[in-house]
């Protein structure tokens with residue numbers, strides 16, 4: 001349905017997106033994952049024809065959107081990262097305002113506003129002004145605006161940033177339902193691994209403007225198939241232990257977060273023996289050493305040497 005062909009965006013000498021290739025089939029939820037500044041928003045802006053690429057092309061049903069963006073524009077809904085709502089208007093008034101921009105009116109618009117309010121779980125709050133809403137409710141209304149004109153293809157730019165866990169899971173469930181029940185094609189960008197893992201069949205991972213991994217969840221996890229990801233917990237971590245792990249040549253990556261150390265080692269290494277020895281030498285009391293099923297987060301760590309939320 002949609003294809004990105006060697007798409008690049010350059011600002012002076014700096015490539016925000018470089019040679020990006022991607023396809024999205026009808027009915028899919030595709031994940032675009034990457035840390036802040038990876039180039040996700042720039043890619044989305046190009047593929048939704050908001051900004052022009054420096055090089056490359058975007059094809060919608062095999063036709064370039066650069067020459068003629070209107071067939072795509074008619075069927076996409078974009079949920080921007082920034083909340084775009086009028087604080088002084090009620091939820092209903094906001095939907096009405098944006099519906100009018102989509103040239104909807106009368107009974108059709110009233111019916112659609114009712115449907116959307118139900119879908120985003122804000123029927124009871126329809127008469128409340130947006131400035132009284134929590135961050136999560138604003139995000140949900142932001143999504144509602146993008147759904148007013150019955151889009152076939154929904155682009156969501158980090159729709160769960162900075163919200164409470166309930167709103168987050170509500171949004172994730174809504175995205176799943178929109179796909180399963182209404183057949184909506186969705187491009188979902190996030191820097192949360194677990195969201196993309198939960199929602200998407202196919203995933204593109206970006207870093208510093210480049211795609212660094214592409215495939216199904218299983219394909220991407222396969223990248224780690226020759227390695228184990230181990231989580232090490234200690235009573236009290238000390239720097240000597242961390243340094244010993246970092247300097248150990250058989251350990252590929254060492255990453256410390258709170259009291260847990262994650263390391264990546266080739267499968268053939270007897271990791272329990274190794275860690276116990278290093279802990280003894282540096283006088284660290286181990287709490288647990290667990291081999292984990294690799295997550296996409298581990299894949300990102302493996303590919304870039306950095307955690308996704310650095």
Ligand SMILES: Nc1ncnc2c1ncn2[C@@H]1O[C@H](COP(=O)(O)OP(=O)(O)OP(=O)(O)O)[C@@H](O)[C@H]1O
Nearest residue numbers: 011015016034035036037038039040041042043158
């Ligand atoms: N108009 C612009 N001029 C110059 N540099 C830009 C411009 N827009 C984006 N960039 C740079 O391009 C890079 C990618 O930005 P982009 O917003 O696409 O990343 P992102 O993955 O969406 O991250 P975030 O989650 O922080 O929005 C960043 O380094 C950003 O500073």
